[in-house]
Amino acid sequence: MKRVYAMWMKSHPHRNPMPGRPAKPRRQTGTPEMSGPIRLYGLHTVEAAFANPERKRHRLFATPNALRRLQERGVFPDVPVEETTPKGLQKMVGQDAVHQGVVLEADPLPAYGVRELKGARLVLALDQVTDPHNVGAILRSAVALGADAVVTTERHAPDEGPVLAKSASGALDLIRHVRVKNMARFLEEMGAQGFQRIALDSDGEASLEDTPFAANVVLVLGSEGKGVRQGVRAACDRLARLDMPGKIRSLNVSNAAVLALYISRAGMGLRPSP
Incomplete structure (x- = not known):
């Protein structure tokens, strides 16, 4: 019986073969909810994130030039720093992202009410x-x-x-x-x-x-x-x-x-x- 059920579900993945028993809901596609660390990029964005005591930060990825620019702005990272290249950052945040040489891995802000x-x-x-x-x-x-x-x-x-x-x-x-x-x-x-x-x-x-x-x-x-x-x-x-x-x-x-x-x-x- 289990084998027959498995074969039926393989050919009918979105139907419920057993009347009276609700089918499992299908996973919704689209933009997922933010449930874990996010990647913030751009000099202004990262600088503000380091200045915010309510922002939980994890790791900074940056080019040597971007690190110097952050230090010129008075930002001295309090998290592990991994030096990388612009291409390495593009792989992390996408080709179209204007990262300015810096990506910060951090948690979303607390839920304000x-x-x-x-x-x-x-x-x-x-x-x-x-x-x-x-x-x-x-x-x-x-x-x-x-x-x-x-x-x-x-x-x-x-x-x-x-x-x-x-x-x-x-x-x-x-x-x-x-x-x-x-x-x-x-x-x-x-x-x-x-x-x-x-x-x-x-x-x-x-x-x-x-x-x-x-x-x-x-x-x-x-x-x-x-x-x-x-x-x-x-x-x-x-x-x-x-x-x-x-x-x-x-x-x-x-x-x-x-x-x-x-x-x-x-x-x-x-x-x-x-």
Whole structure:
């Protein structure tokens, strides 16, 4: 009987021959979850990873020239270092990766949650923005413009990985990246803590410049095309739009984030630190 069953399964690998007994679920293909060490590359990314006490580092692969450049930046590795060649690094991270002669093997950052937002003033929330290049660019802009955290969903958002880290150019280790299961519920919790929740929407009742800001704000941006989802909009206090004076009426989400953060800081009366 076992032999017959094995032969049947070999010719019918995805069917269940025994009624009443559920078939084993098939493994899903696609991007795997980050469950072990990742490889971070690029001088800015690696420098920020060494400066972050919450980043658990394991091993550094670098060319002699890259090691000198890191030391010039004040980075003295506290992990084993293996000198290698640019071709050796390309084999590790791919031909198209701009590694700048350095690859760091490290663990993903700890899972940050709402508790890490205590004392925050300006938080940027991304509703199902999936492109790691866009999210990385937004993380970098959020650091530059003094946001306290960037919030994404656990699903339909990029995992922490080499592409996201490189696109963020070090920002991943300089700002809290909070991941939540349910964006609408997260916004309700933030509202209960006294945060004003503003979603960017082309049908907003006022432009963002004309929106009155509270002392603490969560700014919500949606994916290109779909925008902020209906349930997430319903959890916000206001809908605001970005009015463009030129012939092109909309911006890429990463560019929209820069403009929205700048306007929000001005509206909240936040001034650059000296």
